[in-house]
Each structure stands twice: as C-alpha cells, then as structure tokens.
Amino acid sequence: MTETTARIIDGRVHAERLLTRVKTEVARLKTERGLQPGLAVVLVGDDPASQGYVKSKGEQSLAAGMHSVTHRLPADTRQEDLLRLVGELDVDPLIHGILVQLPLPKHLDESAVIAAISPDKDVDGLSVINAGRLVAGLPSLVACTPTGCLILLRETLGDLTGKRAVVVGRSLLVGKPIAQLLLAADCTVTMAHSRTVDLPSVCREADILVAAVGRPRMIRGDWIKPGACVIDVGINRVPFDNPEQAAAGKTKIVGDVHYKEALGVAGWITPAPGGVGPMTVAVLLQNTITAAKRQAGMVA
Ligand code: GUN
Numbered sequence: 001m002t003e004t005t006a007r008i009i010d011g012r013v014h015a016e017r018l019l020t021r022v023k024t025e026v027a028r029l030k031t032e033r034g035l036q037p038g039l040a041v042v043l044v045g046d047d048p049a050s051q052g053y054v055k056s057k058g059e060q061s062l063a064a065g066m067h068s069v070t071h072r073l074p075a076d077t078r079q080e081d082l083l084r085l086v087g088e089l090d091v092d093p094l095i096h097g098i099l100v101q102l103p104l105p106k107h108l109d110e111s112a113v114i115a116a117i118s119p120d121k122d123v124d125g126l127s128v129i130n131a132g133r134l135v136a137g138l139p140s141l142v143a144c145t146p147t148g149c150l151i152l153l154r155e156t157l158g159d160l161t162g163k164r165a166v167v168v169g170r171s172l173l174v175g176k177p178i179a180q181l182l183l184a185a186d187c188t189v190t191m192a193h194s195r196t197v198d199l200p201s202v203c204r205e206a207d208i209l210v211a212a213v214g215r216p217r218m219i220r221g222d223w224i225k226p227g228a229c230v231i232d233v234g235i236n237r238v239p240f241d242n243p244e245q246a247a248a249g250k251t252k253i254v255g256d257v258h259y260k261e262a263l264g265v266a267g268w269i270t271p272a273p274g275g276v277g278p279m280t281v282a283v284l285l286q287n288t289i290t291a292a293k294r295q296a297g298m299v300a
Contacts, residue, residue: 006266009152015278019064022285026065037292038067040089042100044082045075050101060281066288067094075105082108086116096292097123120295123287126172134180141287146178148279149210149231156268157229161186164205168192169212174233178210211256221261230269232257233276
C-alpha cells in the first residue's frame, strides 16, 4: 500500500465559497443597480460530456439569480447559422456573457466563432484580444479553468512568489493561460508538452505541477517532487480497473495524474473528479458578473 502524504484540495468546497460570493453580488447588483447579469451558452451537437457541462452551466447560473439562456443546436449546424446566432447574442442587451461550448463539430471553424464574440462578452477569455490583454498584464476576461486553478493554488499555498511551476500542456483553453497567470503571480514557469525531452525530470523540478494534457494517468508518482502541489486538470473517461466491470462497459473519470501514486509523494493534490472541475463553472459566473459590470460602465 502506498502511504498517503498528500492533502486533498477539495474543489467543491472552494467552488461553493466562490458561488456564495457570486450569489451575493448578483443580488446586490439587482437591488442596487437594477442589473441582472445574463449568460448565454451555445452547444452544437450531442457530445455527452459537453451536454453535461452545458446543463450544469445553465442550472448554476439560474441558481445564482442570473438571466440564463441555453441554445442547443444540431451537430450538422452550418457555420453561417452559428455565426448568425452568436451575432444576435452579441447585440442582445440582456446578455453580458457568451460561451460557445468546445470542441465544436469538425466542420465548424472554432477560431471564426470565437472571433464573432466581442471581447467584452467573451467570458471564456478565448478571444485574441482577451488572450493578448492577459499577456500584456491588462485587465481582461481570463479563461475559467485556469482562473479556477489559480484560485485553488492561492487558497492552498498563499503567496506563490518564486515557486517553480511546470505546466504540462499548451492548449489555448488551459495550458497557455495558466502559464501566464502563474507568471503574473511571480512563479518561475516552464511550459512542457508532447515534444519536451525528459518530461519526468522537468516535472520533478516543480513546486507547482499543473497537468493539462488530456492523457489518462500519464504523470506518474516518481515524476513528482516530494511535497509539490499538483493540480490535475484532466478529465478522462476510462474503463474500470476491475476486468469484470470493464467487460460490462463500465467507465469512470480519471485525471492526467496517476492519483494513487501521486498521493504518496505530493504535498497537495486535486482529485479528478471533484478538484478543478467545480471551479470552472463558478469562475464562469464570476466572469459574467465582471462582464455585466463593465458593460454597465461600473468597472475599468
Ligand atoms: N470545453 C471544455 N472546457 C471548456 C471551457 O472552459 N470553455 C468552452 N467554451 N468549452 C469548453
């Protein structure tokens, strides 16, 4: 049996705290300013995981007291029809934030769809303007999952100054923005990826290890520096370890980190599920409030 040393970072507890603040702020904006933050979520196709995420975004925005609309479009939706819908939402005064769930079906051009959302309503922080503002250190809407990771790190470790951070994965949605956020928090940041030479050694340098590669249990226990804080962004569906359950087609969620091995080495670790995931929706709602306030001229 591996001895457990790691403390578990319970994302649900941190997300609940943020959601409480979100609800209070929505109520205050409604009563004091007559402003109800509004979120539009667009889903194209019937990918089961995306359907689950979109349902949760709709339910939680309503529970927070926001105006919330969800558009579910068929998988064969044409680019021009999707762009028309995004264009309509973009000029709708009741909608302050627009999120088009990714990935889109292969025939659709994701970059063109993201570009059709004005930066002020881009609560996903994916537009060229928001990504550029983040790099430039200017106020921006920042992608939800990376922001959630940073909140978990700050609430767990406090000041991050001088820490060695390794980010594994270079996606637009997670790897690139979390690296920028860690840099802005005065970490020394290494970005590793599929072409990195001797990835285990690079990972072993990390006081903070962020795994965002989308490969189940890729990061092994002996890749982790003893006492490191491990943030596992991966959500991978795999067959059960038990052969009988696997043969019956049963699946479960695992992260990019080999959790059982990591428990014996890391100082802190996020579980998957129940770590980073719950933070993503909470930050989306927070971003929608920020977007609503900016559009109402309330914050710089
Ligand atoms: N798919 C998985 N995560 C995300 C996210 O944060 N935003 C969008 N738009 N799509 C996603």
